[in-house]
Amino acid sequence: MCDFSCKHDFSLIIQNISTIVTPKTGTTSVHVLGRGTPSKNPPFPDVFDKSVGMEIRVGMDGLLAYVGPTDGNDAREGRKRTRPSHSACRIVDANFSACALPGFVDAHTHAIFVGNRLPEWRLKLGGTTYADIHAAGGGIHATVRATRDARFDELMDATRPRLQRAMRLGTTTxxxxxxxxxxxxxxLRQLKVATALNKELPLDLSVTYCGAHSVPKGQTADEATEQLVTKDIPALAAAMAAGTVDCDAIDVFVETNVFPADNARRILDAGRTIAGLRGNFHGDELTHTRSGPLAQATQSRAVSHLELADDDDIACLRAAGTVAVLLPTTAHILRLTPPPARAMIEAGVPVALGSDFNPNAPHLSMPFVMHLACLDFRMTPDEALIAATLNAAASVGREERVGSLEVGKQGDIVLLGAPFWEHVIYEFSSPPIWMVVKAGRVIHENDDFAPTPAAAVEAKD
Known part of the structure; x- marks a missing residue:
């Protein structure tokens, strides 16, 4: 394997891709290069014209240098296949039987914790609501008790394999x-874990401070707000300035019996003005908290959940340019009313998807999240893909860098060993992910899904 100190033209070339599917910056639709999708090829033939394959080249800087037809390639049946005229650390032949998508962006996770909530899962199956569990000291508070007792190394050891599992399922940010x-x-210890793993793993992490995830035991919402605004957020700003932690955003759980909107506004404003953190809050999940006006007032980049958002909220989100981060696994597990995804999309609100991975919803698979979005939220496959890539990137302020396969962006790619790209949603329980690429490096490879016959070539320095 090349160590990237060589003198090749590219770090990675993937040739003879059957279909490249990607959102495009500034649009609301997917762009298809290649043979298209099942809906455009009735009755779903197994044999296609293989005269022109698609190609992706990633530069030595990890950025996409070319996305388009394989240049100079003529691979019709009976003609000899030739190597490309460019050199690369690795050359992969997709054999006209693989589809390429952007690496997935998971817009909302709570992955740093120890323990589990299996007993609560049994209670919920019996009809106990999450609100009842939370009020009884379970839910977030149960995980808080366990996590407070965990050392840094224990949190690292618990979190690392979760993120590695997400990468194998196509998540690159x-x-x-x-x-x-x-x-x-x-x-702070949790933020240090995120900062350390961001450096250790080939996965881009956008780190969010969520000290207002719930009101600590023994405090009121007003007391907790005062603590956060006058002590904790200034201390965090100092830690960031010292390079102790990296942090991009601040999050608040906005609920009538947790942090009401007025308290949330103080916290979000303090995060922005004191620490320079982007606003991103939980809203309208269990009660209607009027997330739209709050997003406008606090200049928040994203709002998550939104199951109970109404038309006024949607109008405010659209006016503010705020991304609606929808969480299908949580809505499904808690049996919540689905958020008004169709109304949001039709109103022009950018909709993103997140796994909401946490002890209450322990799922890291973005293919599964997209499947539920189609099934429960009535989103189309194209809409789900955009929500899991470019719009999710926008929710964390990285849409200019990741989320689509466009020249100049980072070479984050999911390569599917399947005839159509929709198989990644359709086969959600075992998606046919052949390779996952991060900034031009293959970080996961599963030959069970390699095209037949697979032809991956390692170039010589």
């Missing part, structure tokens, strides 16, 4: 929150 400390030292 992930938003990751603290929130299971509810006091500064534990919250």
């Amino acid at each position: 992930m938003e990751i929150k603290s929130g299971y400390g509810l006091e500064y030292e534990t919250e």
